[in-house]
Amino acid sequence: MSALLVRDLKLAIRAGGGFGLALAFFLIVIVLVPLGVGPEMDILSKIASGVLWLGALLACLLSLDRIFALDHEDGTLDLLVTSPLPLEAVIMTKALAHWITTGLPLVVVAPLVAVLLGLPSNGYVWLAISLLLGSPALSLIGTFGAALTLGLKRGGLLLSVLVLPLYIPTMIFGSEVARRGIEGAGVQTPLLLLAGISFGTVAVLPFASSAVLRINLR
Amino acid sequence: MMSLWEYANPVKFLRLSSKVMPWAWGVGVSCLVIGLVWGFFFTPDDYRMGSTVKIIYLHVPSALMAINAWFMMLVASLIWLIRRHHVSALAAKAAAPVGIAMTLIALITGAIWGQPMWGTWWVWDPRLTSFLILFLFYLGYLALWAGIGNPDTAADLTSILCIVGSVFAVLSRYAVNFWSQGLHQGASLSLDKEENVADVFYQPLLFSIAGFVLLFFALVLLGTRSEIQLRRARALSLRGHTK
DSSP, rough: HHHHHHHHHHHOOOOSSSSTHHHHHHHHHHHHHHHOOSHHHHHHHHHHHHHHHHHHHHHHHTTTTGTTTTHHTTHHHHHHHHOOOHHHHHHHHHHHHHHHIIIHHHHHHHHHHHOOOGGOOTHHHHHHHHHHHHHHHHHHHHHHHHTTTOOOOOHHHHHHHHHHHHHHHHHHHHHHHHHHHHHHHOOOHHHHHHHHHHHHHHHHHHHHHHHHHHHHHH | OOOOGGGHHHHHHHHHHHHHHHHHHHHHHHHHHHHHHHHHHHSOOTTTBBBGGGEEEEEHHHHHHHHHHHHHHHHHHHHHHHHHHHHHHHHHHHHHHHHHHHHHHHHHHHHHHHHHHHHOOOOOOOHHHHHHHHHHHHHHHHHHHHOOSHHHHHHHHHHHHHHHHHHHHHHHHGGGSSSSOOOOOOOOTTOOOOSSSSSHHHHHHHHHHHHHHHHHHHHHHHHHHHHHHHHHHHHHHHHHOOO
């Protein structure tokens, strides 16, 4: 498992792996928002937490097709499926690699970019915490979507149509945590629910993803 | 002894459904006509809402069927995954377009009703939002069916998507409750509540609900039958090619 993780991370970070592209995309989306909405800081700071969550969601989405596509093309995936490692573990590793290369950097970068949107100062901590808790769910749900659309031509658009509705609860709770944190309201309930979604997806979705992968590879 | 699973056999299913379908159509359409005509022309206007109340005869049944259609797809998907009956998978496929149409009808009639009552076509009220989200889930499900060539793979993958989607749809339904309660009224048709819609409105509403249920049933049967026949036609044409 760790060998697979290290391999995936290396492939993602080295040239052509697309590491950093998701971050660049995230930055561009955030920069585009004031250009579209207008530069009034009070409006921007109100919508900042939601926009940052939305940007993180889209950046995550963009990098999903890489999870399986390259391995599927060169046959590595078939080897992984037939290897002694359980397929569920392979999928967990893939999702973890995706989270380390996409979710984790977003958690680090989002508070920095938040300056551009004038996020209120007490929101930074909650934004980071909500992203840290919520982004694993994004990676796991995305892995499920990537497994569903494996090997389809023009799967990219279909992947978005499938995955984005599944992202809805995570995003609602995530941005709710950030918003309540800014307002100084109690964050406990949405925070616990967000954590619940993340742990729930960790527990259940690898099984669904591996069932899907087996169907797609038979 | 006869068992329900007998009708997993496409031939038996086709034979039975061809007998049932005219009845479903006939009774369904007459229920709908009775309910709508009664509701539109022979009930008084509501003292607060005026004549706009009459859209209830389309709004409530379609909303009901939008959710029940998804539930039916979930059950049919589970049957397909567990018992591998093709008819079940095809019934789930046939229910999806009807379900998305019901969702759209509910959303549109709701908007038309909301405009004079609330002064706006749309608010981000929990009930409205969760219906819009349900619409998105239907879209994804239909898109996946359309995207995959091999019918058995498509049936498997959409079934799993339906199950996982159901979990997330329920999560979304309760997640949107986090916002303010919104403008939409609570349930007014439960069987176990003291106060329901007044009887004058209730009785024609029951007819139009029955009409919607039977029409849904007839449309799903029709869709399933044509899917089975499409499969046959494809199998025959493939056989023709290899000879």
